[in-house]
Amino acid sequence: MTLVSSAFLCCTFAFILSHTVISIAIDTLSPYHSIIDGETLVSAGEKFQFGFFSPNNSNNRYLGIWYYSITPQTIVWVANRNYPVNDTSGVVKIGSNGDLILLHHTESVAWSTNIKNMSSKTIVAQLLDSGNLVLRDESDGSKERYLWQSFDHLSDTLLPGMKLGWDLRISLNRHLTSWKSEDDPSPGEFSYGVDIGGLPQVVLRKGSVKQYRSGPWDGVHFGSTTVTPNVAFIPNVTINSEEVYYTYELSDESTLTRSTLSYSGAPQRLVWNSSNLEWLVMYSLPSDRCDNYAQCGPNAICTISDPRICSCLTGYTPKSPQDWEMLIWPGGCIRKNPLNCPADEGFIELDSVKVPDLLQFLINTSMTIEECRAECLKNCSCTAYANIYVTKGGSGCLLWFKDLIDIRKLTEPGNQKLYIRVISKDRGTYSLCILF
Structure with missing residues (x-):
């Protein structure tokens, strides 16, 4: 082989490498590269994938994270929920301020992590095996110190290691927000999170109206919410002067489980059935009519095992006896x-x-x-x-x-x-x- 032909092959190989699609071999985006529609980051252990997707019957393109090995595609996080790209022109890269940005065909920013005044030359974005997308400054020598992380900005899904609750130091409220519909990941009308007014309790809302509440933390669990011992996950609650949150970890790394808030407003725990290749619902809230907020109105108690589930507390009588007889309790x-x-x-x-x-x-x-x-x-x-x-x-x-x-x-x-x-x-x- 001549020197000329060898040089030609080397140049050709270098050209191909420079234009290789970011795929399963790459979990990190450097300041010198970008992701276009059709390219992805994949976590090192091939647990999660980050890139562009279109939900179900939508033609809009969103930037999100999903399980790498599960079909059909299961989205766990969406970046540009309110600002979809309407074609395949989207580009993701590290911006001049060191933030991660999504640009569309007009070169305007559709979404960003909003990091300011950092040197873009040392900032990288990395997709971890936990499903957490993080921004790191490689110059500080720590791989566990994040400038920004997707785990602080929840969509409709809670993964192992995610925190549902508050960082009181910076008034950060991590809560789930439903999709608007099966085809639209923009924020819907339902939210699910930890209220810290008085004592912490978990609350489901439709808009500002309470639909369900767990009851306050009593030192063991949240009021009426008990978790039956299981082999899928281990729950944990942390309450101190700096943070108030719920999280969970996997009992077995081979078991996939997630919590999600459906677009219809139901907080659910799901586990992956690898035999039938489907998500199975372990439980869903509200679990019965007595879980509906204020089902029986003021000064009453709801007992799901009673034929007439609502009864007045001792010393009280129905405000409207006629309504009460017709099982109208509010x-x-x-x-x-x-x-x-x-x-x-x-x-x-x-x-x-x-x-x-x-x-x-x-x-x-x-x-x-x-x-x-x-x-x-x-x-x-x-x-x-x-x-x-x-x-x-x-x-x-x-x-x-x-x-x-x-x-x-x-x-x-x-x-x-x-x-x-x-x-x-x-x-x-x-x-x-x-x-x-």
């Missing part, structure tokens, strides 16, 4: 007799319940349950009390005022007890423990 219940504060009043005990929503309340983390009872009796507007935490025999004090909303009897025995304020003439109508 109006709830009102007091039969006014309180005679504080004379001749006490409390009845309800056990294994999801406590009322935290609408008008007070919290004292140091009080005993006896001190909590005395504090409630001092205030004529106090209608119920309970421990905050059920661990170690119970501790802390929760006080509710005025109407009690969204109480349900748990389907499995629990440690949480709720004490409802009553007057003496009402105590004979209830068979549970009376505390006067």
Whole structure:
């Protein structure tokens, strides 16, 4: 072979390499390369893939992440949810400020990570085997220090290692938002996340209206939400002065499981069935009618095992008896007799319940349950009390005022007890423990 022909082959080989489609061999995008439609990043262990896709019957192009080895394609994260590219002209690259940007045919930015004032020469984007897309500065020597990560900007799916909840240091609220429809990944009307008003609890909303809530964190789990031991995943809750979040990890790396918020508004846990090549639903919320927020209206309790699932609390009567007889419950219940504060009043005990929503309340983390009872009796507007935490025999004090909303009897025995304020003439109508 002559020197000329050898040089020609080398040049040809170099040209081919420079134009090779980014594919399964590459998990990192450098400042000197870009991704066009049809090219992808694939995580090192071939777990996840990052690139352009079109959902179902849509012609729009979105930048997203999906499982590498699962068919049909299962999207777990979408970058440009509100700004689709309407053709295949999209280009992804590291911008001049060091951020990751998506450009379309007009060269205008359709989406970016919004990182500012960084040197683009040392910034790389990498797709990890966790499904996390991260931006790193290679000059700082750390591969675990991120300038930005997709795990902080959830779409409709929670993967192992993702945090559902708050970074209080920077007021970052990580929550799920549904797709608008099966064909449209733009943010829909449903959201699912951790509320931190008072005590943390997990809440599903349609717009701003609550559809479901777990109940507050009681030291063991979120109110009515118990996780049956399983081989798929291990849940974990972290609550401290810096962060409040739920996360989970896989029990077995060979098992694929994810949580998602469907476009119809149902939080679901799914597990991959490798035999039938389909996602199976482990559970879905709300799980029954008593999970629907305020199903029975104010001052009532929902018991799914009862033929008439709604009943008024002791000392209360249906606000509209006619509606109640027709199984129309949203109006709830009102007091039969006014309180005679504080004379001749006490409390009845309800056990294994999801406590009322935290609408008008007070919290004292140091009080005993006896001190909590005395504090409630001092205030004529106090209608119920309970421990905050059920661990170690119970501790802390929760006080509710005025109407009690969204109480349900748990389907499995629990440690949480709720004490409802009553007057003496009402105590004979209830068979549970009376505390006067």
